[in-house]
Amino acid sequence: MVTTLDDTKRLAIAERLADLKEFQNLIISNDQKLIDACPYLDIRERLENMLSDDRKNLGIIDTVIVQYGIHAEPSAATNIFIQQFEQMMSGNEFTFYQKLIHHELLKHGQAMSGITIHKAAQKVGADIEVAIMPLNTVNFEGRAHQEQLKGMLEQVGVREMTGEDADQGIWARVQDAIATLSGAAGSTITQNTDKKDMNIQTLIRLDHTKVNTIFTEIAATKDPQKLQEYFGQLYKDLLAHAQAEEEVVYPKIRLFYGDKNTLELYSEQAQMKRMLDEIKSINPASANLFRSKVKQLMDVVGDHIRQEEFTMFPAIDKNFSNAQKEQMATEFKAAKSKIQEEMAASRRW
Structure with missing residues (x-):
């Protein structure tokens, strides 16, 4: 008789997916906090676009969890980190620039988590890889957001220190170009896979x-x-x-x-x-x-x-x-x- 199998590898991936969803909710919450605190109209508009993408990406993560078929709770470490991060971002100890730095780090961690889950799926089973395939959209768009945030950090950091806009040097123009191309492609993929458009x-x-x-x-x-x-x-x-x-x-x-x-x-x-x-x-x-x-x-x-x-x-x-x-x-x-x-x-x- 086939008996219940406690497959630790599949359960580990389920927990990581639960972590990913919690972090996506944190990113959405932090997007809104930054928008509310942002003193610059151009930066605020870019953050609002990110918030729209991040809400769509939460729908994709939900879809992936259902397709995967194994539900788990987020890890204790994730819950502790989220509480500490929210407390830190709600205080007045950091400037807007410093808060934006931590948001970029959060985006980086989220993108790496998604990529790691995909790589683990390749080792555990082809059916898992199929189930989580839409997650690549979230990973792709997260990387595009990182590049956009780097350009925003350059502008905000210079404005806070000098009151003037940064010169658009070669590095900044390259980052903006990458962000524009990646963001456009990522958004196209997202539109084809998010929960609002998926039939x-x-x-x-x-x-x-x-x-x-x-x-x-x-x-x-x-x-x-x-x-x-x-x-x-x-x-x-x-x-x-x-x-x-x-x-x-x-x-x-x-x-x-x-x-x-x-x-x-x-x-x-x-x-x-x-x-x-x-x-x-x-x-x-x-x-x-x-x-x-x-x-x-x-x-x-x-x-x-x-x-x-x-x-x-x-x-x-x-x-x-x-x-x-x-x-x-x-x-x-x-x-x-x-x-x-x-x-x-x-x-x-």
């Missing part, structure tokens, strides 16, 4: 890609412990995905997709759930039987994916506005997150 088909397709990746990982390993790890993630991902679709998506599409087609989707997912529980009862050491059942499951899931992507998705495009598809995505993500938390609390896996 329901995109979210569902992300789930499909991750599941197909896990099937590939199962097929590629002969290690019983790895089989247990991959199937454990597959089990949780498929159940959460199916239940969220049944709660949010299928009731909304039934009117125009038709009773027969919609009931077929429900029926396929009911079959999938039965097969998941059947495989869960098999000892992974019985490799041939285990793989045979997983292959049967993969065929069922593959048929279901094809129906959704080739017939359900076009029907959604035809009958829903962009705003409605984005709203459905928001509801789907919220439902899936709640289901994942309930599964973890009940120790269903």
Whole structure:
């Protein structure tokens, strides 16, 4: 029988993602504090643009956590740091320039954390790398913000010391050019992946890609412990995905997709759930039987994916506005997150 696997590497990544979300909330809060305290109109406008980007990036981090499928609490060290940082930035001991320096350092730490999570995912599992792929958008835009902040620091520092604007030397012009190019590219990527613009088909397709990746990982390993790890993630991902679709998506599409087609989707997912529980009862050491059942499951899931992507998705495009598809995505993500938390609390896996 497949048993619960306490995979410390996957749990460590979940904790780092929780840390990342807390730091993103801190960055947003600090953006606003700096805007409120900023004595320079041009700097304030650039900070307001960053705040807009950072709010979008929080939506991306939320999406990544739900796609990853393992929830964790932020580390104790993160909670301590955030409390101390907020206290420091709320005081009057530092000039605006000094506070801006600490904000740039915070952005640097956030970007490095995101990059490290991505590198760790490459070592732990291809399915994780697929799940956190949208995080690259946050990493990219964070680096662009760093370059922008360097140029802002140059201006603010000179103004505080001399009351005059800094000359735009070669270094400053290079930094501004990098920031402009990076910011434009980063914003383009963000617009295609943030929670306001990501539609329901995109979210569902992300789930499909991750599941197909896990099937590939199962097929590629002969290690019983790895089989247990991959199937454990597959089990949780498929159940959460199916239940969220049944709660949010299928009731909304039934009117125009038709009773027969919609009931077929429900029926396929009911079959999938039965097969998941059947495989869960098999000892992974019985490799041939285990793989045979997983292959049967993969065929069922593959048929279901094809129906959704080739017939359900076009029907959604035809009958829903962009705003409605984005709203459905928001509801789907919220439902899936709640289901994942309930599964973890009940120790269903």
